[in-house]
Amino acid sequence: MNYDYFFRPQLFKNYPANWEYLFNRKAPLVVEIGFGSGEYLEALARRNPDKNFVGFESSLTSVVKALRRLTRNKIENVRLSLADGRFSLRELFEDESVEKVIVNFPCPWSRKRHEDKRIVTPEFLRTLGAVLEENGTFELATDDLQYAERAREMVEKLDFLALEEFLINPDREIKTRYEIKWLKYGRKIYFVRIRKKYTIKIERILEGESDMPHRKIPKDDVEIEKLKTFKNQVFKERKKVFVVKEVFENSSGDYFVLKVIASDSDIQQHYFVDVCLKGENWMIKLDSSSIPFRTPSVKFSIDKIADLISK
Numbered sequence: 001m002n003y004d005y006f007f008r009p010q011l012f013k014n015y016p017a018n019w020e021y022l023f024n025r026k027a028p029l030v031v032e033i034g035f036g037s038g039e040y041l042e043a044l045a046r047r048n049p050d051k052n053f054v055g056f057e058s059s060l061t062s063v064v065k066a067l068r069r070l071t072r073n074k075i076e077n078v079r080l081s082l083a084d085g086r087f088s089l090r091e092l093f094e095d096e097s098v099e100k101v102i103v104n105f106p107c108p109w110s111r112k113r114h115e116d117k118r119i120v121t122p123e124f125l126r127t128l129g130a131v132l133e134e135n136g137t138f139e140l141a142t143d144d145l146q147y148a149e150r151a152r153e154m155v156e157k158l159d160f161l162a163l164e165e166f167l168i169n170p171d172r173e174i175k176t177r178y179e180i181k182w183l184k185y186g187r188k189i190y191f192v193r194i195r196k197k198y199t200i201k202i203e204r205i206l207e208g209e210s211d212m213p214h215r216k217i218p219k220d221d222v223e224i225e226k227l228k229t230f231k232n233q234v235f236k237e238r239k240k241v242f243v244v245k246e247v248f249e250n251s252s253g254d255y256f257v258l259k260v261i262a263s264d265s266d267i268q269q270h271y272f273v274d275v276c277l278k279g280e281n282w283m284i285k286l287d288s289s290s291i292p293f294r295t296p297s298v299k300f301s302i303d304k305i306a307d308l309i310s311k
């Protein structure tokens with residue numbers, strides 16, 4: 001596999017990302033969210049060698065399949081990431097930097113209680129209002145009429161986006177795996193194209209430089225036993241929140257690993273925090289086996305754990 005096609009935005013030092021550096025050239029950017037096994041992205045990139053394509057997927061299996069496909073076919077103008085596409089689109093791209101965003105056959109999440117899992121939400125449309133170039137487009141293909149109609153209704157309420165097309169069963173030159181499957185079962189396909197009219201201001205949470213959060217406390221200033229009481233506790237400070245799900249300890253009592261879930265409005269991340277004795281100090285830091293985006297809640301978790309065990 002060619003890992004040059006893979007990138008980990010969680011490790012970047014600065015946000016938004018430097019795409020010119022990642023692709024080794026400057027070219028128009030096209031983003032696909034939820035690329036599945038990557039056949040659409042591959043075909044599009046092959047037909048448009050003058051553009052740079054960025055794909056986001058939340059499934060590891062899909063990322064591996066797509067990486068194999070790109071490697072096998074030597075497609076050089078694509079970069080893939082295992083990351084939430086809604087969050088990444090907002091945090092990794094500057095205003096007016098993306099020519100087109102594509103979402104093909106998103107999971108519908110039809111129930112009200114699952115609506116926060118949907119990709120196309122009012123918040124996502126605001127992100128489009130920032131990151132798309134003026135006249136840039138968003139394309140949505142789905143077999144779920146309700147999803148397509150909801151997208152249309154949301155856009156009709158906004159001045160900065162305009163609905164350009166709402167098609168039923170368009171004959172698309174490139175078809176995705178789900179598209180082929182649904183067409184075979186005789187289901188209808190809905191296609192929505194939205195155009196950006198003007199740029200709006202949005203709030204980003206990672207903007208600027210992002211250091212690795214860590215704390216070092218002299219061992220005599222620490223009450224390490226307190227760590228064990230954190231299990232299942234929720235810690236909150238304004239918009240920042242995290243919960244400690246588990247506290248593991250080694251047999252000599254000088255190495256603890258905490259399983260933590262942190263939430264920042266639209267992103268929930270699972271990771272581990274190490275609390276370990278190094279010489280005369282306790283170190284509190286992110287465990288190397290999990291690499292979350294260093295969001296305000298993730299940084300808060302390191303600081304709060306350090307503060308709470310300090311005497």
Ligand SMILES: C[S@@+](CC[C@H](N)C(=O)[O-])C[C@H]1O[C@@H](n2cnc3c(N)ncnc32)[C@H](O)[C@@H]1O
Nearest residue numbers: 034036056057058059084085104105176177178
């Ligand atoms: C129904 S599949 C469609 C795959 C492909 N686009 C196709 O048409 O064949 C939806 C895909 O979106 C991915 N996905 C869902 N939410 C996502 C998110 N927030 N960010 C990135 N990928 C996401 C899922 O992992 C899944 O692979």
